[in-house]
Amino acid sequence: xxxxxxxxxxxxxxxxxxxxxxxxxxxxxxxxxxxxxxxxxxxxxxxxxxxxxxxxxxxxxxxxxxxxxxxxxxxxxxxxxxxxxxxxxxxxxxxxxxxxxxxxxxxxxxxxxxxxxxxxxxxxxxxxxxxxxxxxxxxxxxxxxxxxxxxxxxxxxxxxxxxxxxxxxxxxxxxxxxxxxxxxxxxxxxxxxxxxxxxxxxxxxxxxxxxxxxxxxxxxxxxxxxxxxxxxxxxxxxxxxxxxxxxxxxxxxxxxxxxxxxxxxxxxxxxxxxxxxxxxxxxxxxxxxxxxxxxxxx
Amino acid sequence: xxxxxxxxxxxxxxxxxxxxxxxxxxxxxxxxxxxxxxxxxxxxxxxxxxxxxxxxxxxxxxxxxxxxxxxxxxxxxxxxxxxxxxxxxxxxxxxxxxxxxxxxxxxxxxxxxxxxxxxxxxxxxxxxxxxxxxxxxxxxxxxxxxxxxxxxxxxxxxxx
Numbered sequence: 001x002x003x004x005x006x007x008x009x010x011x012x013x014x015x016x017x018x019x020x021x022x023x024x025x026x027x028x029x030x031x032x033x034x035x036x037x038x039x040x041x042x043x044x045x046x047x048x049x050x051x052x053x054x055x056x057x058x059x060x061x062x063x064x065x066x067x068x069x070x071x072x073x074x075x076x077x078x079x080x081x082x083x084x085x086x087x088x089x090x091x092x093x094x095x096x097x098x099x100x101x102x103x104x105x106x107x108x109x110x111x112x113x114x115x116x117x118x119x120x121x122x123x124x125x126x127x128x129x130x131x132x133x134x135x136x137x138x139x140x141x142x143x144x145x146x147x148x149x150x151x152x153x154x155x156x157x158x159x160x161x162x163x164x165x166x167x168x169x170x171x172x173x174x175x176x177x178x179x180x181x182x183x184x185x186x187x188x189x190x191x192x193x194x195x196x197x198x199x200x201x202x203x204x205x206x207x208x209x210x211x212x213x214x215x216x217x218x219x220x221x222x223x224x225x226x227x228x229x230x231x232x233x234x235x236x237x238x239x240x241x242x243x244x245x246x247x248x249x250x251x252x253x254x255x256x257x258x259x260x261x262x263x264x265x266x267x268x269x270x271x272x273x274x275x276x277x278x279x280x281x282x283x284x285x286x287x288x289x290x291x292x293x294x295x296x297x298x
Numbered sequence: 299x300x301x302x303x304x305x306x307x308x309x310x311x312x313x314x315x316x317x318x319x320x321x322x323x324x325x326x327x328x329x330x331x332x333x334x335x336x337x338x339x340x341x342x343x344x345x346x347x348x349x350x351x352x353x354x355x356x357x358x359x360x361x362x363x364x365x366x367x368x369x370x371x372x373x374x375x376x377x378x379x380x381x382x383x384x385x386x387x388x389x390x391x392x393x394x395x396x397x398x399x400x401x402x403x404x405x406x407x408x409x410x411x412x413x414x415x416x417x418x419x420x421x422x423x424x425x426x427x428x429x430x431x432x433x434x435x436x437x438x439x440x441x442x443x444x445x446x447x448x449x450x451x452x453x454x455x456x457x458x
Contacts, residue, residue, distance in 0.1 A: 007433070010310045010412040010413045011413075011414065011428075013432055014414045014415075014416055014420070014432075015414060017423075017427060017429065020429060021427055021428070021429065024429075029347045038432075038436065038437045038440075039436060039437045039439060039440035039441075039442045039443075040411075040413050040436065040440070041407075041436055041440055041441075042407045042413050044407070045365070045413065046365055046384055047364065047365035047384070048400050048403060048404050048407070048413075049404060049407065050384055050450075051384050051387035051388065051391065051400070052387070052388065052396065052404065052452055052455060052456070053306060053388060053391070053448070053449075054384065054388050055302075056447060056448050056449055057342055057448075058451055059447050060444060060447050060448060062442065063444070063447060071377060099305075099394065106447050107447065109446055109447065110443040110445075110446055110447060120367050125342070138352065153337070155365075155366040155367060155368070157299065157369075159366060159367040159368060159370075159371055160370045160371045160380075162338055163367075165347065169371045169372075183342040186388065189347065194329060194331040195364055195366035195368065196329065197329055197333075197364045199363070204397065204398065204399040206334065206337060207362060207364070208328055208329075209333075209334070210329075210333045210334050210338075210362075210364075213333035214329055214332070214333050215330075215336075215400055217333070243448075244434040279427065282427070289382075
């Protein structure tokens with residue numbers, strides 16, 4: 001049984017509740033124990049807060065690492081951006097004594113400190129590294145035969161490699177491997193490790209335009225590859241690809257009808273959990289027809 | 299005290315920006331450049347950091363990097379454009395050039411501890427799905443710590 005300190009993050013707990021439900025249901029079924037706190041702050045996206053003050057921004061991110069050290073538990077993040085930010089802060093501080101001293105000076109003002117022993121995991125890295133794919137295959141008692149799933153890797157699980165090494169930078173394959181453990185088929189396609197421009201969408205009209213254009217490229221590619229659904233690792237990517245479909249329908253009349261799952265959704269289904277327990281009815285893109293075809297109902 | 303300029307200098311110097319082979323791997327890898335080829339080009343942006351800094355600090359283009367690190371991963375000369383752009387934005391921020399949208403989100407973060415706003419009755423809704431409450435903001439003590447760490451000067455930069 002593994003024990004984690006849950007780092008819920010902003011996007012999952014506010015915008016992708018269904019994913020949070022699925023994640024909790026799956027980790028409960030795996031027998032994991034999740035400790036919770038009400039005093040984590042936002043991971044402080046580097047593209048925002050660290051852009052205003054590099055050192056103080058890092059201190060704010062590291063405040064969460066300091067809490068994890070106080071609890072002596074690995075952080076478990078739901079969001080790849082949180083994972084990337086926390087991993088980045090850890091790498092930068094562990095490899096630059098001056099910066100670490102500077103950040104600890106800021107943390108000292110609120111009675112905290114960072115030593116370097118904090119560990120950061122993400123839902124998907126924890127499943128891969130702590131539970132192992134072969135174990136997940138064994139507990140997939142109700143395999144999802146007939147589901148063609150397009151893995152969408154996003155950026156922050158393994159980019160850049162110096163911060164997080166979960167997978168190969170150019171040819172990631174671990175999510176595809178994990179998907180196959182559930183009995184589903186992992187469909188290969190060109191844009192699988194594209195960025196969703198989630199963070200870029202913070203920046204107004206120009207980046208809205210960019211997000212939508214990129215979503216269209218990704219969705220066209222998934223469709224061309226013949227996938228039934230997308231399987232992502234990050235709630236921000238999920239939101240971008242869901243909202244992207246809604247906007248493209250409105251703007252261009254394009255109807256993709258591609259449910260955007262998180263990996264824990266399909267793992268949960270393959271473990272025999274019900275769609276309702278996994279919050280699948282809370283998603284922006286309806287998956288009921290696909291679930292019906294796969295013989296999954298509440 | 300670790301200064302932004304020193305950190306930036308080190309990134310620019312250590313990895314020898316002059317080693318840039320102008321190969322365009324950064325631009326070729328960039329998702330933003332892929333969809334906005336006329337508006338964003340990290341290869342050219344990197345040149346402007348050393349050759350056209352004062353004007354660059356006033357431009358919104360500096361804030362378009364979506365922080366995916368693909369350029370950093372692929373640069374054959376080991377240059378780290380992503381971190382260089384973040385540090386350059388520090389200089390822009392100190393001069394008061396933070397674009398409107400990022401500023402609004404950062405105000406939200408400093409006010410609530412979260413990057414997205416939580417509606418007043420949100421915990422009732424979470425409760426209906428068996429999820430624990432999260433509050434409209436993170437705990438008050440955590441908010442106080444957050445403001446203290448970020449500091450008054452930085453908080454003021456987000457207000458104007």
